[in-house]
Amino acid sequence: MANTQTTNRPNASALTSHIADKGHEAPHLAAAAQVQHNLQYQHLWTSIVGYTISGEAENTNTSGQDPQRPPQTPIALLSGYPPHRVYTHPDEQLYMLENGIREDDLEPERMFVVPLVQGQSWTLRHMAAVFDRLREFELKVEEHDRSVDTRTKHEEETDSDMAEKLARYYKKKEQARLTAEWGSQRLLIAMVDKGMGGDGTVAYYVLHEGEVKPRQN
Amino acid sequence: MDFQPDLPVPISYVSGRYLLFSIDVVTYLRREHHICGVLIGTLPQIPQQNVFLGLPLELMPEEARLLVDKGVACIVDETKAHDGMNTLLEEDRRRYLRDLESQGLHVSRIQTDRKERLREQTMKKLEEKGAKKKANASAAAAQTSAVPEDPTSTPPQSQKDASTVNLFAADESQSSSPAIEVSKNTTPQAPVAITPATSYPPLPTPSPSSYLSAPTVPPSYPLFAHLHSKGYFLSPGLRFGCQYMAYPGDPLRFHSHFLVVSYEWDQNIDLMDLIVGGRLGTGVKKGFLIGGAQKGIDDVDSEADRIDTVRAFSLEWAGM
Amino acid sequence: MADADEDVIQTPSATAVPPPEVDLSDETQDFRFLNHLNFFAESSPNIPRRGEKDFEPNPTEHQADVLSASRGAMHNALSYPRLHAPKTRIVAFYAPNGYTPPADRATPKAGGEGANPNPTKPAPKPTRVSPDACVYVPNPKGQFFKSMGQADPTSRVWLLPEEALYLIERGSLDIRWPSPSGSTGSEEDLSIPMSLQAAYACFIGHGGLTLERYSVYTGLKRLGYTLIRAPGWSDDIEPQESDTPDINEPAPRLVGPGLAGIFSSLFKWIHDPYSTASTATGPIIGTGIHRHYMDVYRKLAIIPWYDPVTAPERHPSDTTPPFRVVFHVYKPSTPFKKSAPPPPEFRIAVVSTRDQTTMPTLMQLGSLLESTPLDPPRGEKMDRMMYMRLRHGYRNVIMAVVDQGVVSYLRVADSAFGKEKLFESKAVQGHKRNRNQKSRKR
Numbered sequence: 001m002a003n004t005q006t007t008n009r010p011n012a013s014a015l016t017s018h019i020a021d022k023g024h025e026a027p028h029l030a031a032a033a034q035v036q037h038n039l040q041y042q043h044l045w046t047s048i049v050g051y052t053i054s055g056e057a058e059n060t061n062t063s064g065q066d067p068q069r070p071p072q073t074p075i076a077l078l079s080g081y082p083p084h085r086v087y088t089h090p091d092e093q094l095y096m097l098e099n100g101i102r103e104d105d106l107e108p109e110r111m112f113v114v115p116l117v118q119g120q121s122w123t124l125r126h127m128a129a130v131f132d133r134l135r136e137f138e139l140k141v142e143e144h145d146r147s148v149d150t151r152t153k154h155e156e157e158t159d160s161d162m163a164e165k166l167a168r169y170y171k172k173k174e175q176a177r178l179t180a181e182w183g184s185q186r187l188l189i190a191m192v193d194k195g196m197g198g199d200g201t202v203a204y205y206v207l208h209e210g211e212v213k214p215r216q217n
Numbered sequence: 218m219d220f221q222p223d224l225p226v227p228i229s230y231v232s233g234r235y236l237l238f239s240i241d242v243v244t245y246l247r248r249e250h251h252i253c254g255v256l257i258g259t260l261p262q263i264p265q266q267n268v269f270l271g272l273p274l275e276l277m278p279e280e281a282r283l284l285v286d287k288g289v290a291c292i293v294d295e296t297k298a299h300d301g302m303n304t305l306l307e308e309d310r311r312r313y314l315r316d317l318e319s320q321g322l323h324v325s326r327i328q329t330d331r332k333e334r335l336r337e338q339t340m341k342k343l344e345e346k347g348a349k350k351k352a353n354a355s356a357a358a359a360q361t362s363a364v365p366e367d368p369t370s371t372p373p374q375s376q377k378d379a380s381t382v383n384l385f386a387a388d389e390s391q392s393s394s395p396a397i398e399v400s401k402n403t404t405p406q407a408p409v410a411i412t413p414a415t416s417y418p419p420l421p422t423p424s425p426s427s428y429l430s431a432p433t434v435p436p437s438y439p440l441f442a443h444l445h446s447k448g449y450f451l452s453p454g455l456r457f458g459c460q461y462m463a464y465p466g467d468p469l470r471f472h473s474h475f476l477v478v479s480y481e482w483d484q485n486i487d488l489m490d491l492i493v494g495g496r497l498g499t500g501v502k503k504g505f506l507i508g509g510a511q512k513g514i515d516d517v518d519s520e521a522d523r524i525d526t527v528r529a530f531s532l533e534w535a536g537m
Numbered sequence: 538m539a540d541a542d543e544d545v546i547q548t549p550s551a552t553a554v555p556p557p558e559v560d561l562s563d564e565t566q567d568f569r570f571l572n573h574l575n576f577f578a579e580s581s582p583n584i585p586r587r588g589e590k591d592f593e594p595n596p597t598e599h600q601a602d603v604l605s606a607s608r609g610a611m612h613n614a615l616s617y618p619r620l621h622a623p624k625t626r627i628v629a630f631y632a633p634n635g636y637t638p639p640a641d642r643a644t645p646k647a648g649g650e651g652a653n654p655n656p657t658k659p660a661p662k663p664t665r666v667s668p669d670a671c672v673y674v675p676n677p678k679g680q681f682f683k684s685m686g687q688a689d690p691t692s693r694v695w696l697l698p699e700e701a702l703y704l705i706e707r708g709s710l711d712i713r714w715p716s717p718s719g720s721t722g723s724e725e726d727l728s729i730p731m732s733l734q735a736a737y738a739c740f741i742g743h744g745g746l747t748l749e750r751y752s753v754y755t756g757l758k759r760l761g762y763t764l765i766r767a768p769g770w771s772d773d774i775e776p777q778e779s780d781t782p783d784i785n786e787p788a789p790r791l792v793g794p795g796l797a798g799i800f801s802s803l804f805k806w807i808h809d810p811y812s813t814a815s816t817a818t819g820p821i822i823g824t825g826i827h828r829h830y831m832d833v834y835r836k837l838a839i840i841p842w843y844d845p846v847t848a849p850e851r852h853p854s855d856t857t858p859p860f861r862v863v864f865h866v867y868k869p870s871t872p873f874k875k876s877a878p879p880p881p882e883f884r885i886a887v888v889s890t891r892d893q894t895t896m897p898t899l900m901q902l903g904s905l906l907e908s909t910p911l912d913p914p915r916g917e918k919m920d921r922m923m924y925m926r927l928r929h930g931y932r933n934v935i936m937a938v939v940d941q942g943v944v945s946y947l948r949v950a951d952s953a954f955g956k957e958k959l960f961e962s963k964a965v966q967g968h969k970r971n972r973n974q975k976s977r978k979r
Contacts, residue, residue, distance in 0.1 A: 043537055067482055067511030067512060067526065086535055086536070086537060117488075118487075118488045122485065122486050122488060123480070123484060123485055123486060124481075124482050124486070124508065124528060124530075125482055131530075188535055189532075191488045191491070193488075204535035205491065205492070206532065206535045207530055207531070208504075208532075210529055210531070211447060211463075211504075211529055211531060212531045213465065213504065214474055214499075214502055214504040214533055215502075216592060229734060229738065231737050231741050231748070232741045232748060238733060238734040240615045243615065244612045248608065254942075256615075256942075257748075257942040259755060259759060260614065261617055261618075261619045261620075261708030262617045264709075267759050269614065271615050272615055272733065273733070273734070273737060275942040295737070296738045296739070296742065298738070303717070305717070305729070311727070314727070324620060409622055409623070410623075410626055410730065411618060411619065411621070412618075412619035412705055412708065412710075412712075412732065412733060413730065413733070414732060414733050415733070416732040416735045416738075419729065435891075453940045453943050454940075455940035455943065456940060456943050465592075465593045465594055466593065467604055467607075469611065470590055470591060470600070470603060470607055472590050472592060474593070
């Protein structure tokens with residue numbers, strides 16, 4: 001990469017070399033590399049792993065096709081641990097408040113991220129495809145976490161009162177996952193504008209499946 | 218107390234728009250079917266303002282369609298229906314005019330009664346006040362004569378009393394003369410003329426054979442109907458930068474939860490639109506909701522079949 | 538990581554406190570606040586303040602009670618009757634076939650010269666009643682007829698459909714159906730009062746009155762404005778033939794300095810390097826002595842710009858409906874004479890979102906603006922403040938966008954950025970810097 005001619009080109013930026021190092025040629029993977037870099041170094045996420053939901057290239061004529069079938073283009077999917085919770089459903093927040101549970105008391109939570117580039121094809125079909133397979137990737141990544149087992153946090157905390165509270169909370173949370181009481185499946189979409197080379201900004205939005213009432217704070 | 222109209226209720230089709238003129242129907246549809254429409258008319262009691270508006274109520278074609286598909290409403294070509302005005306029998310005309318006249322008489326009687334009562338009430342109040350003041354004044358006078366230490370306080374007080382008494386007198390003479398006039402007027406009592414809200418009666422209830430077909434709806438209809446079926450109240454949203462506003466309950470009492478925009482299943486969504494919508498929503502503590510039917514209109518027998526295939530997604534700014 | 542303005546979004550104080558000017562008509566109003574208005578109250582009441590709303594329904598009885606109270610209040614408010622006391626009652630008659638001149642006169646049939654929709658043009662003396670008028674008032678009295686209606690030779694006042702509908706809706710006019718032709722009794726006897734529903738059925742769709750146009754008309758009337766139809770009211774207006782300068786019209790339309798024409802000149806500039814010969818063959822700023830930055834800047838200004846002053850004025854027929862002025866509007870404070878309306882203070886085009894689902898093209902917007910007269914920024918304040926000048930523009934028009942009964946007003950102005958030579962004003966502005974920065978922040 002470094003140029004050996006008389007006039008030296010400036011060195012590639014950390015981000016550019018990161019994307020180049022990953023050797024990603026496909027645009028969705030290049031975007032994934034950029035978002036991964038941003039999550040890791042700007043937002044201090046940890047244990048980031050990447051997946052791909054493969055497209056159906058032969059699904060050429062989308063109109064009249066089975067709406068459940070995935071789109072033509074592959075979708076990249078990232079997952080990692082944010083340093084703080086990114087999203088808490090209003091009703092979950094209320095429960096925590098009522099039971100004296102602080103966010104710091106809780107186990108960190110994995111969050112999924114779909115990296116997107118301005119101009120790429122993105123439709124309701126794409127979103128449905130991601131959500132339809134999200135559970136599958138959640139289980140996959142749980143398995144991954146168990147095999148790596150880097151996390152030993154919260155082990156020493158043996159305040160029995162709190163432990164009981166938390167146990168109740170986790171039970172409730174599992175139940176709420178099934179009833180969608182504390183919101184349905186959700187993930188982040190990370191949007192990058194690479195027009196004119198881009199400015200490195202990544203905009204993050206929470207995407208919920210279905211109608212999830214907005215947070216009020 | 219809750220009024221239950223005969224179904225289907227007629228929706229007036231006027232020059233391509235869907236309107237309601239009966240307050241009972243408006244209240245019923247709002248209460249039972251969560252259809253709010255938009256009030257576009259002038260309230261005769263406060264006609265010079267735009268904050269509170271009155272009948273008619275304009276329905277979106279989506280709202281009209283939903284009600285027709287549910288069998289709750291039918292569409293009546295109101296312009297055509299009013300041709301019936303020319304062929305009204307003389308007998309029906311007379312009867313209708315008699316009805317209106319007796320209503321008008323009733324109203325004018327209520328009005329004079331009310332005036333009378335108001336007058337009596339104020340008279341009574343004034344009398345009471347006057348008696349009280351007089352008593353106070355005499356008491357004060359007694360006090361001053363008994364306790365002459367503070368002579369400066371008495372003159373202004375008595376002066377004030379005098380002036381109020383004078384005012385009362387003027388008041389009484391003023392209020393009594395119009396009262397006499399009123400009672401004079403009331404003896405023959407002219408009926409107040411009324412502009413009715415609807416034309417039924419005198420027009421006969423439109424026959425089912427005259428109903429128009431269900432309204433044509435925009436491609437966003439499945440999402441509209443889907444959200445409505447989930448209990449949301451929907452209203453037009455362009456002013457707020459979207460297609461519909463979705464309220465978790467009656468907009469009379471609740472803030473909206475979502476700014477709604479519909480997409481076709483394979484319609485490309487510009488990411489910038491997601492950011493714009495997400496930001497717009499978050500700025501006003503609302504979610505940005507997008508969605509649409511998985512099936513196109515050509516894949517199904519009727520619009521209703523598409524509604525079950527709708528999928529929706531909500532978007533909020535992540536704060537990072 | 539949040540930047541400063543994103544933080545602002547999330548702080549409750551920024552959003553919880555309503556901005557100073559809340560447009561109450563934006564939201565569904567709680568009609569409970571109308572409750573204190575008496576059914577037959579004599580004095581005109583004040584508009585109540587807005588009520589508090591909840592975030593979401595909960596199963597409490599309190600909430601249910603408040604809701605049903607609100608609905609009850611709404612029901613009451615909307616049930617208020619339209620009454621005409623004998624003393625103040627104004628009677629009008631519906632004439633479905635429009636104005637017919639009195640039989641004894643030899644005037645041509647209605648729709649002859651009355652068809653001229655241009656109200657400012659002095660029409661032949663006897664009648665100026667519009668062919669769209671369909672209601673007449675035999676004994677016009679009261680304030681309304683100062684700005685509404687057209688008198689015929691028998692001094693009956695004829696109302697346009699929007700005028701009649703506005704008046705009946707506010708409870709100020711008792712319109713009667715025409716009496717049955719074969720009836721034996723006297724005329725007044727069997728004439729049935731027109732209902733509000735009948736008035737909408739008969740007047741909307743009559744003479745070019747759409748519900749959207751009416752919503753704009755009545756909404757502004759309620760606020761006290763005076764509105765009259767503009768020459769562009771009718772969709773199929775004839776292109777003006779009487780004006781001869783039409784001959785050299787087509788040419789300027791293509792390459793002229795119109796808003797759309799700016800592009801052709803831009804392309805010309807790109808494709809024809811010789812038009813800027815000096816820049817094609819050498820540097821923009823040649824060698825020589827430059828005594829002043831001004832000279833340098835002036836030479837740098839090589840990109841052609843659009844000057845609204847030189848744009849040709851267009852006839853309304855050059856515009857594309859709905860991007861066409863249909864109402865002329867006057868402020869409540871402006872003295873208005875029906876017979877000689879002053880130049881309008883606002884020009885309004887009405888757009889229905891269900892018929893027009895896309896933004897206007899540059900061409901449509903350009904011809905809409907060019908169909909309005911030049912209205913350059915004037916006055917001491919405008920001379921002083923550049924951003925006010927830019928905002929005011931050289932031509933302006935208001936677009937009323939009607940979304941299912943909900944009206945949004947947008948002012949579109951033709952700003953002449955090219956006319957503001959920033960480099961020239963810099964020296965003068967030195968001490969005014971603060972003010973300019975303030976307006977820039979908007």
